Amino acid sequence: MGSFTTKDGITAAVDALNTAMRALEEAPAGADEAIARRNLRLEATKLAISLGDPNEDVWPRIFQVNLSVAIEIVTNLGLWDAFAGGATVTLMGVVERSGADEMMIIRIMQQLTAAGILADMPGPGYRVTSVGRPYLDQTHRAFNSFVLQEVIPSVCAMPRTLAERGYKSPTSDSGTPFKWANGEELWTFLGSHPQRAQNMVMGMKSLNTGSLAGDAYPFGEELAKLDIKADEVAIVDIAGGQGHIMDEVHKLNPQLKGRIIVQDLPSTFEAVPGPPKGVEFMPYDMFTPQPVKDAHVYYYRHILHDWNDTDASRLLQQLVPVLRAQPWSKLLIVDMVLPDVNVGMLEAGDNAEP
Known part of the structure; x- marks a missing residue:
């Protein structure tokens, strides 16, 4: 499972944010100011990520499809275990281990470094961060696979399925959005697809914080x-x-x-x-x-x-x-009780589940 960013790590993120803020204050208008704003935003994002619970953040991250797809590809390539123990894995090591095209690996890894799941290392190479450490646990990888394969397609179908039903909330009689999109409920579908069900069985163990x-x-x-x-x-x-x-x-x-x-x-x-x-x-x-x-x-x-x-x-x-x-x-x-305002992404994402 993942662990929280240390206080020293958070302090370093705050220092980097302050440095980026000073650069923005000193930047002349025009292209330099635009670059300074971008850098400040990146450092603010890094600080926000460092304050999260790595295990809880797995859930809302899945709905960032570019990330959940990248996580799934790394899972399918069997690469996560190579990062165990804080190991740095070189780009060429990833290419040799996976047999994948180098440029494709670079593009996939860019998604994960941009999200703070992996860190760029000299070489070039990659190292898993505290944010990405949950994916060293098979239950979190299984949960990502389960939601990506079974839940997100139903979510993507909701603009159509809700319109067809007059934007009415699902009930036990009408069925869930999964049934609207697939013709049967998730639990009956998984009952007849035991291999797919294993991702849910294992993934549910990750929802335990x-x-x-x-x-x-x-x-x-x-x-x-x-x-x-x-x-x-x-x-x-x-x-x-x-x-x-x-x-x-x-x-x-x-x-x-x-x-x-x-x-x-x-x-x-x-x-x-x-x-x-x-x-x-x-x-x-x-x-x-x-x-x-x-x-x-x-x-x-x-x-x-x-x-x-x-x-x-x-x-x-x-x-x-x-x-x-x-x-x-x-x-x-x-269960989670949602506030009337200022709902976090974890709760909002969970509430969108079909």
């Missing part, structure tokens, strides 16, 4: 207070995919007693050989009555943002009878 992390809620500490028996249901992860979060919860809390159940559509489970150790799979449509009546925790992670208010209310209503019958149960909703 901040409030979306498996340790965002102290499951071990809180559930230990309840004296849960081994045959009781501790957690039901509703629409929990292939169980990667519950797998993490189980590994972080090996002392946790009780069953851990992940519910999702059958096609979702078809993409993997079976559940993680200590986790059970249960086929379930979250718009139907909840079949597990006695769980201590019902958990929705990164789900509600995909649905309009009507559908979100309808899926939550499936738990109302259960929670009324057992008020000691907890309902945990883990």
